[in-house]
Amino acid sequence: MxxxxxxxxxxxxxxxxxxxxxxxxxxxxxxxxxxxxxxxxxxxxxxxxxxxxxxxxxxxxxxxxxxxxxxxxxxxxxxxxxxxxxxxxxxxxxxxxxxxxxxxxxxxxxxxxxxxxxxxxxxxxxxxxxxxxxxxxxxxxxxxxxxxxxxxxxxxxxxxxxxxxxxxxxxxxxxxxxxxxxxxxxxxxxxxxxxxxxxxxxxxxxxxxxxxxxxxxxxxxxxxxxxxxxxxxxxxxxxxxxxxHVTTQPPTVYCTAGTTTNGCSASITANANPSVTFANSCNLSVANVEGQKSGLIFYSINGQQAQAWNATSFLCVKAPTQRTSTQTSGGTVNTCNGSLSLDWNAFQAANPSALGNPWTAGNALQAQAWFRDPPAGKSTNLSNAIELTYVP
The missing domain is CATH 2.60.120.560 (Exo-inulinase; domain 1)
Known part of the structure; x- marks a missing residue:
């Protein structure tokens, strides 16, 4: 030129x-x-x-x-x-x-x-x-x-x-x-x-x-x-x-996962922070879930906490919270090879009135997984948690 x-x-x-x-x-x-x-x-x-x-x-x-x-x-x-x-x-x-x-x-x-x-x-x-x-x-x-x-x-x-x-x-x-x-x-x-x-x-x-x-x-x-x-x-x-320009930390895992009946400690991760403009994918994954159990990922926009939930689990996000859709963990019964997942962008696009939406760069959210574990206290268990921060 x-x-x-x-x-x-x-x-x-x-x-x-x-x-x-x-x-x-x-x-x-x-x-x-x-x-x-x-x-x-x-x-x-x-x-x-x-x-x-x-x-x-x-x-x-x-x-x-x-x-x-x-x-x-x-x-x-x-x-x-x-x-x-x-x-x-x-x-x-x-x-x-x-x-x-x-x-x-x-x-x-x-x-x-x-x-x-x-x-x-x-x-x-x-x-x-x-x-x-x-x-x-x-x-x-x-x-x-x-x-x-x-x-x-x-x-x-x-x-x-x-x-x-x-x-x-x-x-x-x-x-x-x-x-x-x-x-x-x-x-x-x-x-x-x-x-x-x-x-x-x-x-x-x-x-x-x-x-x-x-x-x-x-x-x-x-x-x-x-x-x-x-x-x-x-x-x-x-x-x-x-x-x-908003300088953000990568997705940050915090808090402690509960130990399930079969010794599973569910762990949540994310491939990237979400983008206001959907410039990149944002997928949440939860591994080491009890097999063949129903569960979901929920989130908050009010910060981190570590509140006792049952014998080993902690509620790691502050109320109010937003639930995402219920899903089945797959895997094998009585093992730890189940998993949960969430396409964050797809959920937000499909739910424009969901907690936090519309988002702006710099907004933070805290997410955690919940799933059934009948012999456990409250018949459920929780994963650890992750904090994500919106980027442009």
């Missing part, structure tokens, strides 16, 4: 059809008037939601704010599409702090009635002004012909070498791009579809390590750039947000 741009008459077509969250900035493009035929978009310093064309060129640009039914928006009912020489910019003035810059992308593939025509780019700028003086921080290319996402990920803090990192481009479904930017320490990391692209890098030095060492780290602008191509075909963007 050439960082020096020359514009004559800028004629762009944008199809807009997005969601919001609690954030420093959030735009799901839901507030824009819907129009099947498009609306006139005159660029300048105060356009829809703060978006404008590069350097606020005063040309008219066609935007269609319409339903996302054709491809399904990521959130809400609208999203924004870029093609031809669209160049959609939003300015910011962040100079410190640790931020998560997130957006969802949709690239129509060759099987689509309207595939994306040429490479498009997400550009994050350290400095931006309509008058000039642009300083790139990083850029990410979405290349449909080569089927790749390429991140010019700057100078690695590990090797001190410049990085160009590639990963396969996923077509015909919404995928998240996230850039974690620690402006205070001048370090950033790029993720596509929850895959880390390269090492963390020095933000202010730019995508090729070309910027002056004296460049002060900041976030000047987000640029959704359609590459000045003459080949039509939209790429779609949704749920653009900037949120404070």
């Amino acid at each position: 050439n960082q020096v741009r020359t514009f004559g008459s800028v004629l762009a077509a944008l199809t807009v059809c997005a969601a919001s969250a609690s954030a420093q900035f959030s735009d799901g493009f839901e507030s824009y008037a819907s129009s099947a035929s498009g609306t006139v978009f005159t660029t300048g310093p105060a356009n829809a939601g703060g978006w404008k064309q590069w350097q606020a060129f005063a040309n008219s640009h066609t935007l269609c704010f319409g339903s996302g039914a054709a491809i399904g928006s990521h959130g809400g009912s609208q999203f924004v599409g870029t093609q031809l020489n669209s160049d959609l910019v939003h300015e910011f003035a962040l100079t410190s702090g640790f931020w998560d810059i997130s957006m969802w992308t949709y690239v129509p593939g060759s099987a689509s009635p309207n595939p994306m025509g040429d490479s498009q780019w997400l550009v994050l700028l350290n400095n931006y002004s309509d008058a000039g003086g642009f300083v790139w921080a990083t850029q990410i290319e979405f290349d449909p012909s080569l089927g790749r996402v390429r991140a010019d990920a700057g100078r690695s803090i590990v090797t001190n070498a410049n990085q160009a990192v590639e990963t396969p481009l996923v077509f015909d479904t919404w995928k998240q791009v996230r850039v974690e930017v620690d402006l205070t320490n001048n370090v950033a990391t790029i993720f596509y579809d929850n895959i880390q692209m390269g090492d963390p890098f020095f933000w202010s030095l730019g995508p090729f390590g070309q910027n002056a060492a004296t460049t002060i780290p900041r976030l000047g602008a987000i640029d959704l750039y359609a590459n000045d191509t003459t080949v039509p075909g939209f790429m779609y963007w949704d749920d653009v947000s900037i949120t404070s």
Whole structure:
């Protein structure tokens, strides 16, 4: 991508059809008037939601704010599409702090009635002004012909070498791009579809390590750039947000499991913390359960405890609690090879009024398993517990 741009008459077509969250900035493009035929978009310093064309060129640009039914928006009912020489910019003035810059992308593939025509780019700028003086921080290319996402990920803090990192481009479904930017320490990391692209890098030095060492780290602008191509075909963007980065511990096991009639000590684990945006799976598993017993996983949002339950079990979560569906442990009777499991994301999606829902980054929950054990006190037993913390 050439960082020096020359514009004559800028004629762009944008199809807009997005969601919001609690954030420093959030735009799901839901507030824009819907129009099947498009609306006139005159660029300048105060356009829809703060978006404008590069350097606020005063040309008219066609935007269609319409339903996302054709491809399904990521959130809400609208999203924004870029093609031809669209160049959609939003300015910011962040100079410190640790931020998560997130957006969802949709690239129509060759099987689509309207595939994306040429490479498009997400550009994050350290400095931006309509008058000039642009300083790139990083850029990410979405290349449909080569089927790749390429991140010019700057100078690695590990090797001190410049990085160009590639990963396969996923077509015909919404995928998240996230850039974690620690402006205070001048370090950033790029993720596509929850895959880390390269090492963390020095933000202010730019995508090729070309910027002056004296460049002060900041976030000047987000640029959704359609590459000045003459080949039509939209790429779609949704749920653009900037949120404070939440540093979380991995899932943490605590408390003591009860010992069952057959000497089983049920143990609960999780593969990952849950994500507010469902960016990753979150599966809870309970091993060493009495075989062929009914049981369930329950949870709380009120903290940890260790309250005596029966002779050896402890209730490890504070009331009130939320039960999930009852299930059978499987395995063999009178042995410890039973198990329980829970797809956390699926449960939350299916139960929008469940305890804690809707969740925000930083929210913590405590989960534990309960299962039948007739000879035991209260005819039941409990596993140990686990604490999970929501991430963006």
